[in-house]
Amino acid sequence: xxxxxxxxxxxxxxxxxxxxxxxxxxxxxxxxxxxxxxxxxxxxxxxxxxxxxxxxxxxxxxxxxxxxxxxxxxxxxxxxxxxxxxxxxxxxxxxxxxxxxxxxxxxxxxxxxxxxxxxxxxxxxxxxxxxxxxxxxxxxxxxxxxxxxxxxxxxxxxxxxxxxxxxxxxxxxxxxxxxxxxxxxxxxxxxxxxxxxxxxxxxxxxxxxxxxxxxxxxxxxxxxxxxxxxxxxxxxxxxxxxxxxxxxxxxxxxxxxxxxxxxxxxxxxxxxxxxxxxxxxxxxxxxxxxxxxxxxxxxxxxxxxxxxxxxxxxxxxxxxxxxxxxxxxxxxxxxxxxxxxxxxxxxxxxxxxxxxxxxxxxxxxxxxxxxxxxxxxxxx
Ligand SMILES: *Cc1c(COP(=O)(O)O)cnc(C)c1O
Numbered sequence: 001x002x003x004x005x006x007x008x009x010x011x012x013x014x015x016x017x018x019x020x021x022x023x024x025x026x027x028x029x030x031x032x033x034x035x036x037x038x039x040x041x042x043x044x045x046x047x048x049x050x051x052x053x054x055x056x057x058x059x060x061x062x063x064x065x066x067x068x069x070x071x072x073x074x075x076x077x078x079x080x081x082x083x084x085x086x087x088x089x090x091x092x093x094x095x096x097x098x099x100x101x102x103x104x105x106x107x108x109x110x111x112x113x114x115x116x117x118x119x120x121x122x123x124x125x126x127x128x129x130x131x132x133x134x135x136x137x138x139x140x141x142x143x144x145x146x147x148x149x150x151x152x153x154x155x156x157x158x159x160x161x162x163x164x165x166x167x168x169x170x171x172x173x174x175x176x177x178x179x180x181x182x183x184x185x186x187x188x189x190x191x192x193x194x195x196x197x198x199x200x201x202x203x204x205x206x207x208x209x210x211x212x213x214x215x216x217x218x219x220x221x222x223x224x225x226x227x228x229x230x231x232x233x234x235x236x237x238x239x240x241x242x243x244x245x246x247x248x249x250x251x252x253x254x255x256x257x258x259x260x261x262x263x264x265x266x267x268x269x270x271x272x273x274x275x276x277x278x279x280x281x282x283x284x285x286x287x288x289x290x291x292x293x294x295x296x297x298x299x300x301x302x303x304x305x306x307x308x309x310x311x312x313x314x315x316x317x318x319x320x321x322x323x324x325x326x327x328x329x330x331x332x333x334x335x336x337x338x339x340x341x342x343x344x345x346x347x348x349x350x351x352x353x354x355x356x357x358x359x360x361x362x363x364x365x366x367x368x369x370x371x372x373x374x375x376x377x378x379x380x
Contacts, residue, residue, distance in 0.1 A: 006063060006178060007246040014058025014239075016051055026055050026239060030232045045229045048220050052235035059242055060198075060210050063177040064190050068216035070223055071208045071235065075173065075193025076102050077228030078207030082191060083107075083138075085222035086167065086215075089115030091137040094128055096152070097121060098350050099142045100171060100193075101338055125156040132164055142171040144286070147298045147334040147358040148351045149174075149273045151282025154289050158186030167215065173197070176325070178249035179292040189215060196325030197295075199241050200248050206230055206238050248327060248363055252295035255369060256361040262370050263299050268377045270300040270355070296324060298334075298358040306379055308333045308355045314376035317368060324360035329369055331359045 004012070016026035029051045034043045043050045048070050057069045072078040083106065087093055095107050097120040104120075111118050119131040128139060139161050143152035154170065161168035169189040170182045176197035182190045192198055194206030207228075209219055223229070230238070260274035272279075275286035276293030286293055301311050312320040312331060321330040322337050332338070335354050339347055347353075361369070 009059070009062040010246040011243050013062035014055045014060075016055045026052065026236065028052060028232050028236045045231065046227055047224055048229055050232065050235075052232045052239070053230065056208075056230075056235050056239055056242075059239060060177075060208050063242070063245070064172075064210040065181050065183050066190065066210035066216075067213045069208055069210040070216060070220050071194070071206060071230050071238070072223070072228045073207070073230050073234070074205050074228070075100075075171075075191070075195055075207035076106070077226075078191050078193075078209045079103050079171065080106050080110075081223045081226050081228055082169065082189065082209050082219050084226065085219040086138050087111075087114075087116050090135065092117040092119070092133050092135045094119050094121055094131045094136055094139045096123060096128075096141045096145075098123075098145050098148075098150070099140070100146060100173070101341065103140075103142075103171065105341075123150055123152045125153055125160055128157060129160055132160075132166070136164070136166055139166055139168045140170075141168070142174070143180075144174050144275055144282075144294055144296065146174065146296075146338065147273075147356065149275055149280070149282075149294070149296060149298060151275055151280075151286045151289075153285050154180075154182055154185045154187055158182075158188075161188070162186065173325075174296050175290060175294050176245065176249050178246055179253060179294050180290045183210065185289055188212065194238055195323065197249055198245065198325075199238060200245065200326060201241060202323065202326035202328065204234060204237050204241065206234060249295065250292070251363045252361050253292040255363070255366040256295040256297055256359075257293065258366045259359070259361060259369060259373065260297050262373065263297075266377055268302050268305040270302045272299045273297060273351075295361040296358065297361065298356055300353060300355045301357065301377070303355045306377070308335075308357055310379070311357065311376050314379065315372055316375070317364065317372040318359070324358075326360070327363045329360060329362035329364060331357055334358055 121127045121131045167188040172190045173193045189211040192208045264272045274297040318329045
């Protein structure tokens with residue numbers, strides 16, 4: 001199915017054909033025990049090779065243009081397992097500074113005890129290059145970033161990593177495979193929190209890694225010892241969700257573009273961060289590496305006019321909630337939620353003021369979303 005468009009792949013790639021009933025959707029195989037006489041297959045959930053896990057991997061590989069992958073019970077299971085598969089004591093890793101908080105905590109909290117060295121760097125490829133040492137074994141980036149949607153030049157990171165023979169990894173959660181295919185840009189490993197866009201309905205925890213056959217084999221081997229496998233029912237739910245991934249994310253991205261333009265025109269909004277805006281410093285790079293600019297944006301309400309808290313309480317449709325990527329629009333203030341553990345001076349350096357709001361745009365009609373934002377900005 002390699003030649004087909006993403007929308008078609010979402011629906012059709014990797015389906016399991018049940019010859020007995022000839023139903024058009026994959027059956028759920030809940031078995032943890034499989035007969036083994038006369039068969040070389042050894043399915044077992046923690047070996048990540050059951051039928052429902054394999055079907056999902058095939059669909060995700062089609063969407064991310066990878067050779068092989070592993071699906072997990074959470075994004076952090078995918079990320080931590082991948083680190084532990086690719087790094088050991090004595091190794092060094094170059095890690096982007098402003099990555100997802102849980103990933104950053106895993107690096108800073110766990111790497112020292114494991115004897116793994118790391119350097120946290122900015123988004124500039126020159127800074128990344130300067131941090132590479134002879135014992136560096138991976139480069140890890142995120143783009144667009146959370147919560148200010150900054151853009152990393154992925155082709156330059158990929159070229160740099162290849163020239164040094166080091167695998168490059170990206171957390172592709174924010175863009176989703178609909179808006180960004182890092183493997184096609186030369187990045188080696190694409191990671192996802194499936195809890196966000198892939199699941200997309202706020203009711204499923206999962207994670208995934210898509211990469212080459214060789215690296216997926218190493219990650220799967222580590223995963224067999226660490227666990228973190230996704231059960232059959234959740235695999236099915238994720239497969240079902242992925243069928244509408246293209247539809248959902250296209251609509252969400254279109255909505256986000258309209259909302260970003262609306263917010264930028266509002267006198268009570270100080271700043272809007274969205275890679276699709278010409279005012280965004282990463283706009284040109286984003287244009288060259290993303291199919292769409294994504295459905296996440298952030299903005300600052302002028303504190304002299306309205307506090308972030310008062311603004312969120314005035315919203316009627318958009319719900320103040322953590323997490324992101326669901327069909328319903330949600331909003332949060334990172335200073336009080338995702339980044340509350342980050343020291344204030346670091347927060348300021350990262351552009352996370354008390355008035356910064358992060359909006360995850362859903363699939364609602366965009367005029368209803370804009371009307372809600374408009375009335376909340378008016379303060380009544
Ligand atoms: C949520 C998230 C994660 C972690 O995923 P979980 O499914 O919560 O474990 C990792 N990276 C990014 C960018 C996220 O938004």
